[in-house]
Amino acid sequence: xxxxxxxxxxxxxxxxxxxxxxxxxxxxxxxxxxxxxxxxxxxxxxxxxxxxxxxxxxxxxxxxxxxxxxxxxxxxxxxxxxxxxxxxxxxxxxxxxxxxxxxxxxxxxxxxxxxxxxxxxxxxxxxxxxxxxxxxxxxxxxxxxxxxxxxxxxxxxxxxxxxxxxxxxxxxxxxxxxxxxxxxxxxxxxxxxxxxxxxxxxxxxxxxxxxxxxxxxxxxxxxxxxxxxxxxxxxxxxxxxxxxxxxxxxxxxxxxxxxxxxxxxxxxxxxxxxxxxxxxxxxxxxxxxxxxxxxxxxxxxxxxxxxxxxxxxxxxxxxxxxxxxxxxxxxxxxxxxxxxxxxxxxxxxxxxxxxxxxxxxxxxxxxxxxxxxxxxxx
Amino acid sequence: xxxxxxxxxxxxxxxxxxxxxxxxxxxxxxxxxxxxxxxxxxxxxxxxxxxxxxxxxxxxxxxxxxxxxxxxxxxxxxxxxxxxxxxxxxxxxxxxxxxxxxxxxxxxxxxxxxxxxxxxxxxxxxxxxxxxxxxxxxxxxxxxxxxxxxxxxxxxxxxxxxxxxxxxxxxxxxxxxxxxxxxxxxxxxxxxxxxxxxxxxxxxxxxxxxxxxxxxxxxxxxxxxxxxxxxxxxxxxxxxxxxxxxxxxxxxxxxxxxxxxxxx
Numbered sequence: 126x127x128x129x130x131x132x133x134x135x136x137x138x139x140x141x142x143x144x145x146x147x148x149x150x151x152x153x154x155x156x157x158x159x160x161x162x163x164x165x166x167x168x169x170x171x172x173x174x175x176x177x178x179x180x181x182x183x184x185x186x187x188x189x190x191x192x193x194x195x196x197x198x199x200x201x202x203x204x205x206x207x208x209x210x211x212x213x214x215x216x217x218x219x220x221x222x223x224x225x226x227x228x229x230x231x232x233x234x235x236x237x238x239x240x241x242x243x244x245x246x247x248x249x250x251x252x253x254x255x256x257x258x259x260x261x262x263x264x265x266x267x268x269x270x271x272x273x274x275x276x277x278x279x280x281x282x283x284x285x286x287x288x289x290x291x292x293x294x295x296x297x298x299x300x301x302x303x304x305x306x307x308x309x310x311x312x313x314x315x316x317x318x319x320x321x322x323x324x325x326x327x328x329x330x331x332x333x334x335x336x337x338x339x340x341x342x343x344x345x346x347x348x349x350x351x352x353x354x355x356x357x358x359x360x361x362x363x364x365x366x367x368x369x370x371x372x373x374x375x376x377x378x379x380x381x382x383x384x385x386x387x388x389x390x391x392x393x394x395x396x397x398x399x400x401x402x403x404x405x406x407x408x409x410x411x412x413x414x415x416x417x418x419x420x421x422x423x424x425x426x427x428x429x430x431x432x433x434x435x436x437x438x439x440x441x442x443x444x445x446x447x448x449x450x451x452x453x454x455x456x457x458x459x460x461x462x463x464x465x466x467x468x469x470x471x472x473x474x475x476x477x478x479x480x481x482x483x484x485x486x487x488x489x490x491x492x493x494x495x496x497x498x499x500x501x502x503x
Numbered sequence: 504x505x506x507x508x509x510x511x512x513x514x515x516x517x518x519x520x521x522x523x524x525x526x527x528x529x530x531x532x533x534x535x536x537x538x539x540x541x542x543x544x545x546x547x548x549x550x551x552x553x554x555x556x557x558x559x560x561x562x563x564x565x566x567x568x569x570x571x572x573x574x575x576x577x578x579x580x581x582x583x584x585x586x587x588x589x590x591x592x593x594x595x596x597x598x599x600x601x602x603x604x605x606x607x608x609x610x611x612x613x614x615x616x617x618x619x620x621x622x623x624x625x626x627x628x629x630x631x632x633x634x635x636x637x638x639x640x641x642x643x644x645x646x647x648x649x650x651x652x653x654x655x656x657x658x659x660x661x662x663x664x665x666x667x668x669x670x671x672x673x674x675x676x677x678x679x680x681x682x683x684x685x686x687x688x689x690x691x692x693x694x695x696x697x698x699x700x701x702x703x704x705x706x707x708x709x710x711x712x713x714x715x716x717x718x719x720x721x722x723x724x725x726x727x728x729x730x731x732x733x734x735x736x737x738x739x740x741x742x743x744x745x746x747x748x749x750x751x752x753x754x755x756x757x758x759x760x761x762x763x764x765x766x767x
Binding site: 156157158159161164165167169184186187189190191192194196198241264265266269295297299300301302319321322323325 | 530535537541542566570578581590682685705706708727
């Protein structure tokens with residue numbers, strides 16, 4: 126039980142969280158929805174391979190929503206008459222998103238008059254946000270290169286139009302006479318290309334799905350698999366110990382049963398022992414593959430045969446036979462991962478004293494040898 | 504110098520004879536100046552918009568941004584087709600195709616003046632001369648086309664865009680490009696009616712263009728479209744005339760000096 130509680134804490138701390146940074150060697154497929162902000166062919170997409178910084182810049186044109194109708198041209202902000210859209214973030218040499226930059230990754234500045242009275246209704250920093258995902262596609266011959274970017278942590282004067290949403294930016298980079306060194310599919314060298322794009326709302330990023338189930342069983346002398354088994358208790362040299370472990374940055378204490386590296390004393394052979402077959406059925410109950418599978422139980426030696434991953438719906442049964450002379454509680458812990466999502470499950474199998482009488486609180490389904498002091502409960 | 508650079512850009516345009524069918528892109532290279540359709544352009548296709556065998560792709564938009572290009576200074580100006588009480592986008596170009604083969608038949612570019620007469624605004628008109636398309640997986644349809652500029656006019660242009668005077672591009676060649684984040688799939692093609700654009704399923708202001716459509720497929724998609732052109736090159740006959748005239752003026756002098764040397 127203690128391990129179960131610890132594992133629950135582990136899941137709370139690490140398993141159910143998902144990181145904001147992901148990478149894509151393809152387009153994300155996000156579609157900006159209204160209201161949109163766009164910029165035209167004067168935009169530029171620039172990449173510096175030394176710093177790994179991608180910069181998209183342009184002059185915003187309009188702020189638009191079709192229904193209910195909302196429209197305004199984006200002009201220069203009061204004071205410096207500046208209107209701009211800039212995006213900056215870092216990628217690795219394969220184009221995988223690494224991080225944002227100091228300050229806001231997305232900045233849109235300008236002024237917008239949305240009621241056609243020639244007075245700016247929004248004037249200054251219109252939007253700011255942080256990059257969370259980046260995708261790209263090297264276009265076909267004669268076609269456009271494409272980039273798409275997802276943003277979170279939206280703020281600015283127009284942020285209320287995007288509440289409860291992320292932002293998505295679609296960028297097309299045309300083959301242009303002004304930019305002979307445009308994107309060619311590689312992030313190992315610098316490139317500069319023409320760019321035009323549309324920014325809009327998109328549904329928030331959902332946690333990646335990951336689900337796994339484990340059912341633990343025991344069997345004595347070929348009996349059917351059960352969650353509780355009884356053995357004859359004699360005298361055992363094995364003992365409980367604990368170890369502190371780390372899992373995805375969270376530490377927890379795991380309790381294990383066995384000899385812990387010590388030799389088994391000669392006297393133990395004088396006491397009867399029972400071979401107990403433990404079976405752990407691990408099933409991927411989600412819709413995505415589960416990788417980085419880790420299976421722990423309460424014994425001091427590892428479970429063998431753990432697969433690297435499980436396909437959706439797939440199942441694997443792992444077994445181990447332990448020679449036991451006393452009752453134990455075997456807590457089985459399974460954890461796995463899909464992209465940034467962690468998932469896990471636990472189950473417990475009980476080995477109990479075959480000869481011990483049933484007690485008042487022992488409301489299980491076993492038919493015990495003795496039936497004293499149980500008020501007739503079987 | 505600026506005109507010669509643009510003329511060179513025009514020469515880069517890969518032009519193909521009109522009338523050909525293209526189940527592939529023409530391969531147009533963007534030049535400047537460039538007009539990007541902003542405020543949500545829509546692709547509206549009527550498979551029998553011209554006649555029973557000819558469909559018409561109509562492109563409408565709410566605004567347009569003219570860019571001179573980075574080499575010329577990078578300035579832009581946006582004109583709007585919306586206004587108080589006017590929520591209907593304007594027609595900017597159409598392309599007619601055979602609704603069975605997709606073969607190009609004809610088309611026009613008609614980027615009109617914006618709605619604000621006291622603001623900077625521009626007009627580009629011309630004839631589409633060729634059209635190509637592909638439907639790559641993952642990034643939606645891409646169309647491109649070439650066109651000839653028959654008229655261009657400008658009003659209230661800012662100082663930074665003073666090169667834009669009436670007729671600046673007239674006679675020049677241009678191109679246009681359209682990309683759609685959503686591909687046709689199997690339901691949309693040149694034999695069916697469809698509308699692609701942001702909010703295509705909800706925009707109530709497209710009815711002015713959709714009356715002739717039969718149960719069009721409406722697909723929300725990010726449309727990025729621009730039209731570009733370059734001034735016509737300086738006519739060759741005039742240049743040749745100047746060159747010949749120059750030679751004509753200096754030729755007698757050369758002959759006279761040579762004669763003096765032979766007979767001192």
